[in-house]
Amino acid sequence: MILYLHGFRSSPLSMKARLTGERMAQLGRSAEFICPQLPASPKLAMELAFGLVAGVPAKELAIVGSSLGGYYATWMAEKLGCRAVLLNPAVVPMLDLDQHVGVTTAYHSDQPFEFKREYIGQLRALAVAQVTQPERYFLVACTGDEVLDYRDMVAHYAGAKQKVVQGSDHAISEYAGYLGEVLEFCGTTGKIQ
Structure with missing residues (x-):
């Protein structure tokens, strides 16, 4: 089972x-x-995500998270003991x-998107100072990310499997080329039978 968590203002249409x-x-x-389409509230986003995977054994679950979804995926993986x-x-x-x-609006629609000040505190409550089992994590970080600093990512996930992509961008425009490796880490071969 793969749970994909999109980033801030994004959607399943990313x-x-x-x-x-x-x-x-x-x-x-x-x-x-x-x-799922995640709500703006981090608390509600995590309630939704946990509800969707309730009962799935940790060894059968992998979470893929992009940008803010990666932050959420880390917190969930620490709580559930699954791969991310x-x-x-x-x-x-x-x-x-x-x-x-x-x-503001969401990226893939004209729907209003409200990010409230109280959500900053909700994000703080999900902070993971250090991952406990780095071998359960696979980081894909791009040096050309125009939104976030890849060096922070590399340091935070020290000891994890890491693919540092030279250049690229926050969206990881050539993601299709890495998808097989992502799915393999998730426990899916990624090869069409």
Whole structure:
């Protein structure tokens, strides 16, 4: 089972989420891929995510998180003891997102997106100072990320499997080329039978 958690203001329509879901469908494993629309509230996002994987054994679950979703994936993986793949993850989103308090729109629609000041505290409550079992994590970090500093990611996930991509961008535009490796880490071969 793969739970995909998208980033801030993003959605299941993001390029990486769609590519991952499409590959799982090609593998005949659509039923093992979940990618919910996360609410703006970190507390509600985590309640939703935990509810979707309730009862799934840790050894059968992998969480793939992009940007803010990577921050969430780390907290969930620590709580559940499952594997996690982190795609240009936010390490301290409380600092980065403080400037985004207010109402805007989501990236893939015209829907209003409100990020409230109280959500900063909710993010703080999800902080993981240090991962406890680095071998359960796979970091994909791009040196050309224009939003987050890849060096913070590399340091935070020290000891984890790491793929540091020279250049690229926050969206990881060439993600399709890394998808097989991501799915393999998740316990899916990534090869079409």
